[in-house]
Amino acid sequence: MIFLKEEIVYQTDEWYRLAEQKAASYFNVLFEQLTDKSYVPVLTKDIHTWKQNHIHHWSIFSLFSRKNREPSSKEFHTYIQWLNYTGKLEGYLDRSISYLFMRDLGKALDSVETQAKIEQVVGNLKKSLLDSTSSSATDSFSLAGVYRWAQKEGVESTFVWLITKLKNVASNIPQGMEAEHAQRKLIKIIAGVLMHEIEEMGGNVSTEERKRRLEKAIRLGYSYGLTYPFIDDLLDANILSPKETKQYTELIRTTLTTGYVPELRYWSGKNKNLIFYIHKELREAFQYIKSNQRPETKNIFLEQAYVFFQSQEVDREKTLSNGNYTNEELYIPVILKSSSSRLIVRTVITAPEDEDIDNRTFYYGIYNQLADDFSDMFDDMRDGAVTPYTYYLKYHDQRDDLINPFEMYWTVISNLIHNVYHSDPKTREIILDRAINGLKRFKKRAGNHVYNEVMETFASGNPSFNHLLQTMVKKADDVDFFDKLLRDRIIAILKKDKKERAEFVDKVETIREQMNEMLAISSSRNVDPIIEAANYSLNGDGKRLRPIITWVMGVEGYGLAQSSIVPLLKSLEYMHTASLIFDDLPSQDNAKMRRGRPTLHQVKNVAVAELTGLFLTQKAIEEQTTLTQFDSKTVLQLIQYSTRITGEMCKGQVMDLESKSKRLTLEQLQAVSFYKTGIAFEASIIMPAILGKATEQEQSTLKEFSRHAGIAFQIKDDLLDAEGDEKLLGKSVGKDTENNNSTFVTILGIENARKELWEHYCLAMEALEKVPRNTTFLKHLVNYIVNRDH
Template sequence: MDEELIKNADACYQLAEQKAAHYFKSLNKQVMQKTFVPVLTKDIQSWKHNHIHHHSILSFFSRRKGKPDNRAYHNYIQWLHYTGKLDNYLDRSISYIFMRDLGKALDSTETQNRVRSVVDSLKNQLIQSTSTSLSVNSETFSMAGLYRIAQKEGIESTMIWLLNKLKTVSSNIPTGMDAENAQRKLIKIIAGVIMHEVEEMGDEISPEERMKKLDDAIRLGYSYGLTYPFIDDLLDAKVLSANEEKQYSDLIRTTLITGNVPELGKWSGKNVNLIRYIHSELRDAFEYIKSHLRPETSKKFFEQAYVFFNSQEVDRIKDLSNANYTNEELYIPVILKSSSSRLIVRSVISAPEDEGFDTRTFYYGIYNQLADDFADMYEDLKEDRVTPYTYYLKYHEKRFDLINPFELYWTVISNLIHKVYHSDHKACEVILDRAINGLKRFKERMGTEKYNEVMKLFFSGVPKFNHVIQNMVRKADDVDFFDKLLRDHMITILKNERKEQEDFLETIKTVRNQINNILNIPKIEEVEPIIDAANYSLEGDGKRLRPIMTWVMGVNEYGLNSSAIVPLLRSLEYMHTASLIFDDLPSQDNSSTRRGRQAIHSVYNIAIAELTGLFLTQKAIEEQASLDQFDSKSVLNLIKYSAQMTAVMCKGQAMDLDSKGKQLTLEQLNLMCFYKTGIAFEASLIMPAILAHANEIEIEALKKFAHHAGIAFQIKDDLLDVEGDMILLGKPIGKDAENNNSTFVSILGQEGARKEMWEHYCLAMEALQAVPRNITFLKHLLNYIVNRDH
């Protein structure tokens, strides 16, 4: 590496260190003099009037009755709205975000107006979403919810890109890392970049320019946010060996110093596949950011990025067993990394320089970092991480020169309120709200006994101030924040999603194996060649989605006996396999392979294939007639329904054959695909519902779900035919174009087809609202449909 570039990078870091050292020296002086005590005591005396309410005993109990856990997202929002607290709750929450993330001063009229506007908009959204809390789309972080938001802004393609990226990142987060927290951080960074961009837009921007800026903000947010799971978290998680960590750190450092991503070269370590993926993804992200930097912001981006990375590295290599770190060594990197991480965002979006933003962000960062380190100190101590808190916990009895980090935290608060925000009443209100809320959350999490032990240690030098603070922790109300609620809610969603996904895949695997074991048709001498051909087709590597859906709905949801519905499972797969045999014939789609093997007409001949397809359809009816553990009327209704659906599927295939060489309308294509694919999904859900005597409302909801899920499935098939992997698909790609078939891709193009698929995805998800059972399985089935690669 060029030595001049290294010198420049080191000089840049040294300048940043000098600025941080000056700030630390000022804070240290205030800590030593305990100036924060009288100042904040006075602030709290004024502040507490808004947060300690005196009520009669009857009033107290009536107010507290029914208050939900503040981690119960929907219930808590509803309770805040019901009690009239929602406006103030959102006002302090949004004000805090404007201070922390956007670097704003709250005494500005413009900022106050923007806060009010955001609060009003968010309040309406929350009231609407919590009033329909059963809706799968009321969850902002659901794929359907995000896509609907993107539709309103006209950036559907960008959201599809992002959802695919998030899915891939999630699948590549290695064991040993906190996957949910990594995803949350990435989403949080993307949201932060979008907020900055929206604040920079102004009201006069055209819809087209707004779309372009939002598109860039999402892609830039993802590109910058990717560094958190795949640099910061990865290097902290001890997933890599010591040698791999050094290789990886050197690669990142070289990139930031030279402005170019080096080739990966030979990687010595067991995590080579992980690193290859990360290197490729980070390289693309880095190049995207570089291409959007303006000359006037480029230098600042590289400087702040290097300061951020290097200060992280300085902290990362610290050893908790080293008893000789100075206060400066403990705190200066904290100041640097906490401020530079937010300063980078402005340069990422190439926002014009703002001296007020830079100043406020520089002084504010350590406040947030010290709060986070306090909350995590016992987890950090367990992992032997060096933070001001873990170091003080270990060495305070031996090192009397060590600064008490909790006293420094309150000093930073005092400094922010009176020197950075110039004693602004709103800033004081929000910052003290946040500080007391942090202690309340810590006390709730650790328990009273442990909390008191911690407070005794960290407040040992200022007992009177401790009394003031603890009085507020016990008595103060209305100090909670929406971003904390959202954080807890998001992590809960992500953890639940992962667990549900694991359960879904395990169910698919288990039931699929069971179904594979019941499909073989015993040989009958008179029709032995046909049975051999039928079993050949049935033995292919089929997904068995239709009988799996039936099993899950029938057994898990309707409580039907698993052995009693075996004939129904066979019938569905026999019927589906028959349709594939006919579909592959030269007279129809003329496909030579199916399910990773030669199609049946290629192995036997066309006549045998036709006879086998006919045999399987009749075998399916025979199986349905064997449902002898159910009342005869239900079985007859099921057979009648099955025959009607078979007729509709034939109609769909006839429409498909007639459409070759013709350009269908989207409406015609939707109808044809529903007949061909959606009906089969519908039958898989409705047949067990018929046997279970489900009511008509539920059946209609299931039909609506199946309608849109089936079309989404067909669109995904069309997309895979032009962009899939033949090995994964088990059949040739490009057959639709070769056969001159009208498909969603031929009519709408690939981008338009993706949008149409996601529209049907959302409509299917919305249909689940009326289904009072097993939304989880059907939701993940739909996720599988749109995300599959075969």
């Protein structure tokens, strides 16, 4: 197939034919070694050498003490501290980084230059990990921790852009696909591209050049990474109908064979909205990659991308019901897709051609792919996917000619160690570490019974070699890898975060509904215009964030009975609603909409609105006096705090009014924001803390959190006013510009306002680290603040 575009001819059939020839040649080399079993004596000798560093003869006492001492790797920080305490951390990191240099960067470990770089990375990573395990440190792998890294490198704007993109991708992942898996894979690809870029530029570039290249690498990583959830995973997930699948694959094929993304004006199928979103994102991503290609690398990028796509398509079209696939048909696409997927990364960042790196990457790919396919064989079998393992499981009893993929895996290992990496001792160490670690992880996950059945099926025809392998799986130690630890942790974090987010949303909605039922103020008379006006304002579509925070902090944080703090919850919402009524008045913001309905002074009049606001402030204090389940001294302390906070809020509103049409400094605006918004967050947290008799130190830390959360809330409000959706907001947008008000957007601009938002996000999260109780709800509250769209 040949396409002509702007005088460029892309001979895609020729690209794939040449790639197949190279893969077939590699397959034949492996097949010969597997057939004559030459890998067995070579690897047997390797493993006997290797095991000297991994089989430890423990005494009875040391076995028990060691078991009690070693924490689970699920306890990330504790595990890192344990590795350091036992003197194993440096070796653990060295083999982990060495492996990444081999796998992702195509490096040879016998290079003095590579060894020096690995040592440098290990030293920096060790310091970062140990710093992050201290009780006061921000977790380096948390959102706040990564943003701090972005600040250090000067790439905050790109980080904010990426977070927004990842959020949108997750929200557009259809049911039947896992949003957490998509996010994890994207993060992994971005990290891989960043690794390549950092390695390519070295340490001899200016700060400005480093910043530019890191920003580009993040965007390129995202652009390339999108192909996994939106091409591979989507086509594998049976989300699209057969007709849609054909349309979609033709769209991708046309892009790769012409170098241009076709316009998408029409789509027939139920997934129209999804496809239009994906098309827009992938088109932008493809154009970004192309725009950053040098002329001499553009064709190589398209060639590798086409080989990767076509090899995936060849495998995707296979079906387990066909019992006639040859070994070549099973393994050659695996060699192609596993190598091209990594070779693409170098072309994406337009790294200079390096034949040695390209060859090592080509030969190495199938090693990882066979390891992944072994790990995933039961899921693949369930989904009907054809891999060397699933096909062998189904047909090995019927066909004597089928290659045992487990034997092929060890053949590949032997070939890599001795023919690709020239018997380098460190390479042998790392590859065997990884192989044994993979089997140990599979055995732990599957259980002994299933593992033994699998081994019985895939065992080679050499009993002594099989016995040696299983002895290593049973007894070998110190074969864990940091990337696996990090992968497990990211998966655990994403799953936990998803569960906690769902609980947060449910909790907020449940408490909100309860609040809506208890807020109405009854009247002893048939008609009371002030109470009627108050109930009108209270019945709007309010978020009820402040009483919700108080409920959670009171009940879950301090163990207070829900029934005992109902008056406090009502008082907070009365006070907040009063502040909104005053805020909306013509003499202040002159707002026309609030909580999705006309403001009170428009429905009634200004006088009634003013009196209603005054009534609600007094009603709030009245409610606080009914906190009869607490001692009078504590209630009096709470009322004193409450009245002081009301005064501070009035002070903030005066500051806000006096600032209208004036150019404020950032510090002045932060002060206004704290008094207007942050202090209300503080009250909703400190009031239950007072009832719960929290220490002064704890209250001080909570006030620090509240200050930054409140300012972040105000910055987000300013951003939404500048670029939000009026229907979602429930109020008019653009009012700040119309009233010539100073906001974080007008002072800083949208981009820097976003940076300021994330700065206060980080400060709020860092404050939470110092609070000596469960702060999960507050963590998700801050996440809600920065991610909300209304």
